[in-house]
Amino acid sequence: MKKINPGVIINFTPTGMIPTKDMTPNVPVSPQEIIEEVLEARRYGVSMVHLHARDKEGVPTFCKNVYKEIIDGIRRVDGYDNDSLILGVSTSGRNWPDFEKRSECLELEGNSKPDMGSLTLSSLNFNHIASVNSPDIIQKLARKMLERDVKPELEAFDVGMINYAKYLSSKGLLKPPFYFNLLFGNIACAQANILNLGVMLTELPKDSIWSVAGIGDAQLKMNLNGIINGGGVRVGLEDNIWVTPERKTLATNLILLKRIKEFCDLFQIKIASPSEVRSRLNLNITPQEEI
Numbered sequence: 001m002k003k004i005n006p007g008v009i010i011n012f013t014p015t016g017m018i019p020t021k022d023m024t025p026n027v028p029v030s031p032q033e034i035i036e037e038v039l040e041a042r043r044y045g046v047s048m049v050h051l052h053a054r055d056k057e058g059v060p061t062f063c064k065n066v067y068k069e070i071i072d073g074i075r076r077v078d079g080y081d082n083d084s085l086i087l088g089v090s091t092s093g094r095n096w097p098d099f100e101k102r103s104e105c106l107e108l109e110g111n112s113k114p115d116m117g118s119l120t121l122s123s124l125n126f127n128h129i130a131s132v133n134s135p136d137i138i139q140k141l142a143r144k145m146l147e148r149d150v151k152p153e154l155e156a157f158d159v160g161m162i163n164y165a166k167y168l169s170s171k172g173l174l175k176p177p178f179y180f181n182l183l184f185g186n187i188a189c190a191q192a193n194i195l196n197l198g199v200m201l202t203e204l205p206k207d208s209i210w211s212v213a214g215i216g217d218a219q220l221k222m223n224l225n226g227i228i229n230g231g232g233v234r235v236g237l238e239d240n241i242w243v244t245p246e247r248k249t250l251a252t253n254l255i256l257l258k259r260i261k262e263f264c265d266l267f268q269i270k271i272a273s274p275s276e277v278r279s280r281l282n283l284n285i286t287p288q289e290e291i
Helices: 031-044 064-078 099-107 135-148 159-170 194-203 216-228 253-266 274-281
Strands: 010-012 048-051 086-089 116-120 151-156 178-184 208-214 232-235
Touching: 010 031, 010 253, 031 048, 031 064, 031 253, 048 064, 064 086, 064 099, 086 274, 099 135, 116 135, 135 151, 135 159, 151 159, 159 178, 159 194, 178 194, 178 216, 194 216, 208 216, 216 232, 216 253, 232 253
Parallel strands: 010 048, 010 232, 048 086, 086 116, 116 151, 151 178, 178 208, 208 232
Antiparallel strands: none
């Protein structure tokens, strides 16, 4: 019997590191644009947000002060309690390999502190660039998240990365419950089909909560596969800028979110609230200062 979905987690990825205003005018890059889109996204059932920061020229940045501006702007309106959006920051190594830059965003304090931080579980190749994640860097990032009480947002592009998460757990660097983003369709990793999804789900450690992403044209297909198989979705312009695989119409974040909500509503599938996701991930918080 198929397990009943306790509530679809909608993990919103508004910006990423790749889309530019030249590629699509719809991608939010300034802190204010990101803040406004995240706040508007709440009405589509978003519980979790995967943030990437950009500098004043729209170039990806590791600067914690830019992340602080985004987080503070969201929480100033959304609040900071157990029903507030779960905010995650990126420790990506695509543009800068050194630990100090990658981990700077984890150092934010008080109400500016992120709930989660991304942790890619191995090196991988994208179409035109490598994301280098050495074992040493991965373990340092995991240790810093553990020390800072920031939940790792585990990014797995193939089954070997899941196995490495189990290794980190055996070393005490990851603690359950685990949250995984399972990403499909990247050129050098697991391809976007139900067989690969099934294999990766089978390999997840006990006490895992998971969402499914599809890169580019695979986004909607893999999002829906995630929902009907009892998981969540990662969705947004970070992974896909088109409405359909024909690539005739540029998407907006709200279009991508709206069709996920409509699918869940049509099939009467519950969408998890931020408070429900916080409870499942043990992310209950106590505000430390006035916003």
